[in-house]
Amino acid sequence: MPEDNRKLDVWDCFVILALFTTAVLLPFEVALLHTPPRSVYIVGKIIDTIFFLDMLLTFNIAYSVANQNVQDNIEQYERSPWKIARHYMAFPFTDNMTAGWFWPDCLTVIPWEEMEGVATLSSVRLVRVLRLIRMLRLVRVVKLFKNAQTRTGFPFYMMKVVSCGICTLMLVHWLTCTWAHLGIHPPNNARSWLDDRVGAEEADELTALEIYRYALYFCTVVLTTVGFGDLVPMNVLEVEVMTATILITGITWSWVLANIVSVITNMDIFLTHFNQIMDDLNSLMAEKEVNKSLRHKVRRHMHESYYVHRRRHHQGAIEWLSAGLQGQIAVQSGVDRVLNKVWYFRELQEAVLIEIAHKFKGTMFSPNELIMDLLSLSVIMRGSCIRKGKIFGRDSIIGEDMILISEFLRDTSCPRTLTYLETMSIHRDKLKEVCLKFPDFDRRLRRAQVRLAVWRCFVITAHKVKKNREKLEMQHGNSRISKWETMYFQSEAATKPRKGELARSPWTTSLEPVATLGTDKILTELSAIRQDIKQAEERQHKLLSTVTARVQEVETALNSHVDNINKRFIEVDRTVERISQQPPTPQRPSTPQLKLLPWRSNTPTTTSRE
Numbered sequence: 001m002p003e004d005n006r007k008l009d010v011w012d013c014f015v016i017l018a019l020f021t022t023a024v025l026l027p028f029e030v031a032l033l034h035t036p037p038r039s040v041y042i043v044g045k046i047i048d049t050i051f052f053l054d055m056l057l058t059f060n061i062a063y064s065v066a067n068q069n070v071q072d073n074i075e076q077y078e079r080s081p082w083k084i085a086r087h088y089m090a091f092p093f094t095d096n097m098t099a100g101w102f103w104p105d106c107l108t109v110i111p112w113e114e115m116e117g118v119a120t121l122s123s124v125r126l127v128r129v130l131r132l133i134r135m136l137r138l139v140r141v142v143k144l145f146k147n148a149q150t151r152t153g154f155p156f157y158m159m160k161v162v163s164c165g166i167c168t169l170m171l172v173h174w175l176t177c178t179w180a181h182l183g184i185h186p187p188n189n190a191r192s193w194l195d196d197r198v199g200a201e202e203a204d205e206l207t208a209l210e211i212y213r214y215a216l217y218f219c220t221v222v223l224t225t226v227g228f229g230d231l232v233p234m235n236v237l238e239v240e241v242m243t244a245t246i247l248i249t250g251i252t253w254s255w256v257l258a259n260i261v262s263v264i265t266n267m268d269i270f271l272t273h274f275n276q277i278m279d280d281l282n283s284l285m286a287e288k289e290v291n292k293s294l295r296h297k298v299r300r301h302m303h304e305s306y307y308v309h310r311r312r313h314h315q316g317a318i319e320w321l322s323a324g325l326q327g328q329i330a331v332q333s334g335v336d337r338v339l340n341k342v343w344y345f346r347e348l349q350e351a352v353l354i355e356i357a358h359k360f361k362g363t364m365f366s367p368n369e370l371i372m373d374l375l376s377l378s379v380i381m382r383g384s385c386i387r388k389g390k391i392f393g394r395d396s397i398i399g400e401d402m403i404l405i406s407e408f409l410r411d412t413s414c415p416r417t418l419t420y421l422e423t424m425s426i427h428r429d430k431l432k433e434v435c436l437k438f439p440d441f442d443r444r445l446r447r448a449q450v451r452l453a454v455w456r457c458f459v460i461t462a463h464k465v466k467k468n469r470e471k472l473e474m475q476h477g478n479s480r481i482s483k484w485e486t487m488y489f490q491s492e493a494a495t496k497p498r499k500g501e502l503a504r505s506p507w508t509t510s511l512e513p514v515a516t517l518g519t520d521k522i523l524t525e526l527s528a529i530r531q532d533i534k535q536a537e538e539r540q541h542k543l544l545s546t547v548t549a550r551v552q553e554v555e556t557a558l559n560s561h562v563d564n565i566n567k568r569f570i571e572v573d574r575t576v577e578r579i580s581q582q583p584p585t586p587q588r589p590s591t592p593q594l595k596l597l598p599w600r601s602n603t604p605t606t607t608s609r610e
Contacts, residue, residue: 305364
């Protein structure tokens with residue numbers, strides 16, 4: 001393709017240099033030089049030779065055409081010599097200014113000065129101006145700038161500044177040559193602006209460069225709208241040209257200022273947007289009458305999170321690229337290093353890496369702030385936080401158990417930030433979207449989920465056993481633990497690894513990376529883990545059944561004692577009620593009675609027998 005041909009780019013540089021030389025030298029020659037020197041003549045012939053060779057080369061350069069059969073309108077190139085020639089020799093300036101350039105090129109290459117009948121005309125200088133038509137070929141500069149930008153990556157605002165400066169200088173140069181010609185050759189021998197400036201006699205003695213200097217000063221004053229008033233048009237033609245000059249320079253100067261303002265504004269688009277957000281927040285806090293401490297905290301948070309939001313802004317530009325280029329940028333920008341911090345994200349495929357990298361979002365937290373999102377995995381990039389007395393710093397992981405479904409197995413405590421904390425986070429729902437696209441990654445994450453769930457079950461069970469043992473020791477003392485308790489804890493101690501050794505239990509081997517384990521080995525380990533869990537549950541069930549039996553015996557004995565006591569209370573109540581219902585005993589006459597002893601009061605007396 002022509003865009004990838006370095007030799008053609010070098011040739012375009014020579015052609016563009018010849019065009020600029022023509023744009024600078026030819027107006028100066030036509031306006032100020034009566035008889036051009038030999039050096040100017042030689043430079044002109046070299047430029048004509050370059051243009052002629054460029055015409056021949058154009059017949060062999062493929063041109064771009066739009067593919068009408070493809071809906072996306074993909075650009076293709078026409079390589080047929082016949083079609084290239086027909087396209088080059090078509091009607092001038094057709095096909096979006098890409099066809100018919102043969103005729104303007106031919107018109108500018110013809111040596112008009114060497115033809116008989118033309119060289120004797122007084123308008124030979126105006127004939128030379130036809131070469132300025134060649135300046136329309138400067139559209140090739142756009143392609144050259146595009147190729148240079150692709151190789152070097154210079155910002156486009158610099159291209160705008162350069163193009164704006166070149167156009168302004170060229171316009172000033174052409175206007176300078178025009179006013180210099182009007183100062184030397186006024187119409188009908190009228191008084192010119194140059195005569196008014198230096199006098200008619202001294203004007204004839206000025207050199208071409210001196211006249212050009214006065215004209216350049218004149219045009220610069222008009223362009224910048226300063227208007228000192230020391231140089232003014234002196235005849236009708238100059239007044240008309242001055243009117244056109246004021247209009248052209250006014251539009252040009254407005255265009256220059258607009259481009260300068262646009263360049264300054266767009267040099268950093270995100271910075272401009274960030275400043276607007278800051279102003280909006282300040283006006284909002286002023287309207288809501290927020291106190292000064294909170295205002296300071298908000299502004300500090302915004303400044304600390306500047307680079308976080310800047311990376312989010314750049315993420316939108318990265319989405320314009322293809323998947324392969326996005327992966328290469330992700331790898332070189334360090335996203336793979338962030339993912340390798342998580343054990344079930346290591347050694348991912350490039351496609352999965354790219355997809356997960358898109359789901360990661362940067363977040364900034366202020367000091368003494370709770371991280372409430374318990375369904376996201378976060379990698380700390382900057383700052384520190386604390387959870388359950390443990391401090392997490394750079395490259396630490398928070399929420400790696402978010403792949404677990406059961407809240408009983410997840411750590412639901414919220415970390416609290418100690419400093420400004422910057423994290424890269426991915427939500428569980430976003431991770432599910434990646435799993436739907438990549439079944440292999442889904443199976444890998446499922447294995448990690450099972451593995452993490454088994455490990456958490458072991459940890460939770462170990463905490464319960466430890467807590468129960470401490471509770472029993474506190475209740476009974478170290479010497480008053482029953483036999484079945486001693487046997488249970490002895491069996492637990494038997495599985496504990498000796499000093500300097502590592503117990504090779506199934507859950508220990510399950511800590512190996514998933515990538516190094518085969519499917520059969522994983523299933524074997526899971527079955528062994530299930531057996532261990534089943535045996536532990538059986539032991540625990542036996543212990544619970546024994547305790548339950550003892551508790552039931554105690555409850556039975558207590559219930560029997562309570563029933564006996566209740567029966568005695570019922571008998572006492574009945575006796576009291578019977579005694580209270582008996583009639584009172586009548587009084588007998590006062591007769592001598594026998595005094596009975598207390599322990600004989602219930603036996604019949606001899607008197608009664610008689």
